[in-house]
Amino acid sequence: MIRLTAIEKSFGPVRANRGASLDVATGEIHAIVGENGAGKSTLMRILSGMFRPDSGRIEVNDRDVTGWRTADAIASGVGMVHQHFMLVPTLTVTENVTLGAEITRRGQLDLAKARQDVQALVDRTGLVVPVEHRVAELTVGEAQRVEILKTLYRGARILILDEPTAVLSPPEVNELWRVLRRLRDEGATVVLITHKLDEVMAISDTITVMRQGETVGRLKTSDTSPSEIAKMMVGRDVVLAGSGRVPGEAGRVEAGSETSRAGALPASRFSLPALEVRDLRVASSRRANVVDGVSFAVAGGEILGIAGVEGNGQTELIEAIAGLRAATSGNILLAERDITRASVRERGDLGLSHIPEDRHERGLVLEYSVADNLILGQQHHFTKRGALDTERIGSHARELIGTYDVRPTDPALPARALSGGNQQKIVIAREMGGAREFRVLLAAQPTRGVDVGAIEFIHSQLRQARAEGKAILLVSADLTEVLALSDRIAVMYGGKIVAIVDGMSATAERLGPYMTGAAAA
């Protein structure tokens, strides 16, 4: 039995958990669902002892264990399988599983015994992996099984899995479900984090829905439907028995909409396409066709929103259009000019602006001043006689800081010192403001991790750019945002665009099945 009550956890100004709770009975498979940033992973890290909650209570098997550490959690049979594998590729499966709990005989490793033990565990659980192979030789699915074996080897009876299917192919997912059910039937408790609703329906017995750090509901899987869960996740029009919520205004009217299949796009209501993508294929280090034959066009004065669960190729699609990732085939056209092979700088000079999804990684050089960050990517336009034109960089910065209300207002401050919302304003100001002449804007997760005031500001900027005739390709994991801003919405699943619907008539309920692959074209 697991019971988390009134958990609070903040990181700086960000409140990751605000009074979150969790209730899991022994011997069930429990799914925690919610959008990105809903606080799922934080809550699980608190349960597994990685984080201490600021306040709240953790009980495991009727024992108050609030504030325990990872070692205590492991000793009490609570083990977490992380989203990113923590394995040593050059060691064998047996060595990885026993690492940190090695079997020794008179000071020497007893590998034979270790192999026997691990093989026995494999046979008992059905987590089939070749125990003598090196981890480097395994498939992703097998590597994940090794992670689970590692946790079980340490005696875990409560297994926490953080987005276990993010890297698995459908058959591997089915195999994982089989194993998890078997573990449950033997009395283990499984808690898994996911944001894919079809998985929730397939595997879980009970569900906890989280939104913005809070627990908004606990459901029995057999009594609910994906659309009900989606509503709770998104937070609109939710009528939840016993929650005390009053039904809000009815959602968008769902009428007269037409959904078409990828390839046969509904004609844009606007002018000539500013950005066109034709049968684009992109590879990542993990998968050959992470973007798998995507075609669409965005016209000036239009926002095309891309909805979809993260990890379905959106990141790679945007990076390919921006010039940060090579396309394996297909074409990208900017104002009818082929830019498939153009450099990042050429694309920028041709009128492509890009708000990258991760401002800490790409969008800003955190150690650089606000002024320097405001010219990032356009530094070649701010030179005078071979040197940087500090005067113009300064006046440019003062102008944008004023127009975009970046605070504090000192252009010499390192970007690191600003809050997330103000950091994002720097990126927005640079990509959309001042002398920047852009035709097409790629806006990837433009409001991720920023406060409500900044979200409104950013949304109004996007709407204004649309009114000025700019073409905007919006990618967001926040479905509400996509619904609120887009003229048309394309849904990506498995690297393909599975549907393009009219923005006016789209609802979370209608997009949900496409996003989760339940209604793939």
Added chain:
Amino acid sequence: MKLRWLGGLRGLRGLARLKLEEALLPPVVALLIALLVGDLLILSFGQSPAAVYRQLLEGTWGNAYGLGQVLYKTTTLAFTGLSVALALRAGLFNIGAESQLAAGGFAAALVGLALPAGLPSLLVLPLYVLAAGGAGAIVGGIPGVLKAKFGAHEVITTIMLNFIVLALLNYLITTRYKVHDTLHTAEIKSGVLPRLADFYSPFHGSAANAVLVLALVIVAATWWFLFRTRAGFELRAVGLQPPAAEYAGVNVGGVWWHAMALAGAIAGIGGLNYVLGYKHYYEEGFSAGAGFLGIAVALVGRSHPVGIVIAAVLFATLSQGGLAVNALVPKQMVDVLQAVVIISMATAVPEVRRVLLAVRREAGSGKREASTAPPNRTPLPFSRSTP
């Protein structure tokens, strides 16, 4: 909301002071720790620390000859330190300054031997700089290209290239260029540079020479390049956050190899200090570890040109001081002291900075809001110093 911004502004007023404090306090504390360890070392030899340190200062800064020697050593260390620092700014660890320095010196000697005697220094100096810098750029550029094209780690390739280049130079000297019964080339007769003693006689006998001026010019030029040019802007962005640099349209691989070639060129020009300023010939092994010590100089100087000069003076003083205190304690003690300085810089500087920031946060809690940015992810502990 309003209060929050006011708090932010209050914190800003002393920003310059805070920045200076952050830049200076940690290295000073680290140096004090090193001195303390030095005290213990000296005491273990049964000597008085005060006496040894006095002797060390008298033998270096106390007389013109000592000072001249310190300046000579400072010159070479400024070049090699700057070389390592420039690469660090691009996120690369140049362990090859030793062989880049030697290659530069050798190339200068070859040019000098080919020139007719008696040409004026100012006329042929550019030729020497070009030769020494070019040779260094080749030795430094190879690991850069290997990194950019094949992903070969520059630490491995620069170390290995040290062995190859130094062995090759040794081979060329011993089989071809040495004067009989020596390990050096014949003397250069053209364009050699004056020693400081030529201008001010008390420097007599010391090796300090006009290359010192060249070093200062290159230090200033490097500062300008790093902080005032677009290429420097892009280079530092690559060193701090490669993905952001890529996003900004910078060719990361190109910056890598250009930075390594430039770093090699700077170290190579350092070879002139010995060949053109001091002995007027290339001698096997003249680099004598100055390239490796350049790593320490870059670290202690926090990869900033001004810091490099200060650190070069510090290490040159210690190295010359080792000879001065030889009567009291073994001169190897100074090697140990240099090592202690490096270790205390590498460990104490981040620690002191952490404490400093924690104290400030404590003092400012409730008034200023913390940043949501994740902690600085640093590939090397000292590659991200603020200018």
